[in-house]
Amino acid sequence: MQKNKDKSMFKASWSYNEAPESTDHIQIKKKYDLYINGKFSEPIKGKYFDTINPSTNEKIASVAEATFEDVDAAVQAAKKAFESWSKLTGKERGKYIFRIARLIQERGREFAVIESLDGGKPIRESRDIDIPLAANHFFYYAGWADKLAYAFPNRTPKPIGVVGQIIPWNFPLLMAAWKLAPALATGNTVVLKPAETTPLTALKLAEIIHESGIPKGVVNIVTGAGETGTAIVNHPDVDKIAFTGSTNVGKYIQKVTAGTGKKLTLELGGKGANIIFEDAAIDQAVEGIINAIFFNQGHVCCAGSRLFVQESVANNVIEKLKSRMDTLIIGDPLDKNTDIGAINSKKQLQTIENYIKIGLNEGGEIYQPDCKLPKNGNWCAPTLFLNVSQSHRIVQEEIFGPVLAIQTFRTIDEVIEKANNTPYGLSAGVWTQNGAKMFHLTQKLNAGVIWGNTFNKFDAASPFGGTKESGFGREGGLHGLKPYVKFD
Amino acid sequence: MIPNLNNLPVYDTTGVNERIARFCTRSIKSSSKVEGLKLALSMIDLTTLEGKDTIRKVQQLCYKAMHPHDTLKNIPTVAAICVYPAFVKEAKKALHGSDIHVASVATAFPSGQSSLEVKLLETKFAVDQGADEIDMVISRGQFLAGNYQYVFDEIAAVKEACGKAHLKVILETGELDTLDNVRKASEIAMYAGADFIKTSTGKIQPAATMPVTYVMLNAIKDYYLKTGKMIGMKPAGGISTSKIALQYLVMLNEVLGEKWMNKNYFRFGASSLTNDILMQLVKSETGIYQSINYFSKD
């Protein structure tokens, strides 16, 4: 009897043919304008930029670039609309938001396809995760609109006013839902800027908002890049800023809004610790690693990008992880079998490749499965760095890509200390079948979201957000209302 | 030697279900679908295990096994016929000339609640009558009571009684309560001499499910890594449509891979699945949805 540890023993032989999602039912315009005061209007300075399909690097559409003048128009529209919107009964406000939820559900497949085209994520994820979560988020907060009296014991909540919201490119529609739904439910009016590499689903959402009959000026969507964002952040008539994005930009926003009286919530970066104990359900823990770092190509602020494996099971876990990685399919985001799609932009790909170089220079042991990457477009193979430590840069800095840094640990106290040893504090994962150990860890880890025996789970009813440099404020659940109200 | 049952992997059901869901969202199309359908067909143990079975019924089933749908070219026959011991001889005669195996249940199937003597006698009888494969049941009561040595010894004894015949060990996962127990029972069966581990008798609900099959496939994988020996797997009962069968094949493909993707190491215990696969094959060829009226029901 020969003991054969050769991984090729378990090679998958049956290849699934191309299974492209059909795209002939979707509608994308050649040119998109700004949505201000209830209609689509051309940008005042007449500038447009291209939005690209990152899996082919081909242009999809031209999108308006909002300058300060456009942002001002949007803010004024929001300010005017606030007078009547905030006075509407909660019941009626809620009905508009329920309509938005329903309309997203009805057009779900179209949204999913456009999300994958514009951003690069696999259709399986946009179809099964992003779009349903987005619709559910509107549904959840619609129900709050007429129940705010219960939300804050002994306090009467009031809307803040005009809210400026800036969202990232990793979950474009979902982030729009996370921002808009609670803001509207609590009676605020909004100026929202989607990320410049993924404006399309926000613009399709603008169509739905229009169809819902929501009064003009309540929601305004202005597309653009850094300058547009700066214009929103600095506008004197914006009463609150909600930002999700990189920690560096978040710090900048905190700095420039200091002393202005603007309310602020930030949801920034992370370097989540994913901890596997020897008494974990190992097979599911390995699956959890895959979900933690390769879901959405690792473009997740709460990604489990630092793996800690208890030394006694490390070899076993890493072997199983490599074996599982061999079955991941990297390819066309619109293929239903694709597990890992395209990297969102050339810029992000360069960032990731740069970090991989750094990791190699730092002496990390790299592993990538033998996968054929498509020719055109932005692609990165799922990557492991083994035998690294807390002092490696790739363990400290957020890479925002499918790159996992793996360390071993020996004791519970050791891993708690290492997991917490970071300026970030967004998420953590713990894998053990021992209940007391689980509760001990969840109590000691410094993170806003802790996943026990799971990872990257989101729900409209569950508050999400970070501690330390991962930001402040929560989105989802009862706690997600707080950022959008003020009290007398 | 009974293996150490203390450090076996444990399973989190929610996590397992999520992994299964990923298998089920794979989209199998065109040529890979036809390939999968034909493979599934070749893996079927066409089964009749009813109190009301007669020789004639079994003979008709055997003909169907050899002639699934003669108007379709280039399709494989099923892997085996699975019957009660009383019909092994006639089935063997009816299948003469084909390479379709005769599998017989034995050991007081389906309950297993009888003496070891009776079980071994029944096994030897079936083998003497010509059975190529024996599908035995483990003693679930003994297992749940913690008498693992008993379960182990029983399987080893039946394996010896099988002689040259292959032994499939039915765990009856629907009675084992937890995935951890399924893992434990798999381990005992493999170390005791099973050539195949099988999920169910098909006589109780639930029969085969993807989660228990997943656990068993992983048990087989770990066993191979430890001993170098390949064990086969058979989910039985409840796999009635091509869609489900393909999902199982995706799982097999991504857990164990190409070496197990054949009838020597994977079987489906099914009956109505056959016609559903045939209908799907004809639909793939013609593009037209089919009716059962155009396929034989034996």
Place this chain on the structure above:
Amino acid sequence: MSRLNIQKTYKLYIGGKFPRTESGRYFAINDNKGNLIANMCLASRKDFRNSVVIARNIQSSWANTAALNKGQILYRVAEMLEGRKEQFIAELIAQGETPANAKTEVLDAIDRLVYYAGWSDKYQQFFSAVNPVSSSHFNFSSVEPVGVVAVIAPENQSLLGLISVIAPAIVGGNTVVVLASETKPLTAISFAEVLNSSDVPGGVVNILTGKRAELAGQMASHMDVNSIIYCGIDEKLIKSIGELASLNVKRTIFYKKHDWTNEVCESPYLIEKTQEVKTTWHPTEI
């Protein structure tokens, strides 16, 4: 040539189906002028008994349906009712309401369904708690539905009242067996048709039409019913219900005087009335 209408048959609503009463009996509902509007099934105690069996069987899976799902189902009931509001307004008028009151009642009923739909995934956060116990334990209290709830629906405001009482019960995961208004039962059965077309699983809501005098005692004494809700002001009946309920320590809920159009009637505390609190401990030391 004038066209003859197909007249509607009003049956009971049990287990997602519309059977007649097993007793074969009926009672007539007439309009103000004494003309027959419809014959209603006169439900028997056996109908009630059968309904409880069905409500019990489905209760566990209904309770375990995701909160969001329950909310979406209730929202769909509202969608369906909105689509048929003219029919309900006409039926209320036939039962004796003024057109203005009928319209208000129907629109309020729709909005009330939306109101409770919105609570489906939120009330838990109010009535649950993480409790700071002194020992090294994680201790949390969460709410669970009582189970099967028998409901004697309001006599007046027969649509809005019925919905105001059953929506909070079912959004909380209970299943209900309802005795509709005795004098104005039509809208209850028409409402059953709305429920039936809204993805509400059969058996979650069961609606009987009949006489209180005959059925109230059965409803209050049934040993497999966990809670009883009575809407009315008959003090003798309240006492009798309370006494019979003590046989299995049923939770009793009485709504005496209520104008169900009043927004005070919309409250998460109505959901709480048919919830139980479960407290769980788990060690946290390694």
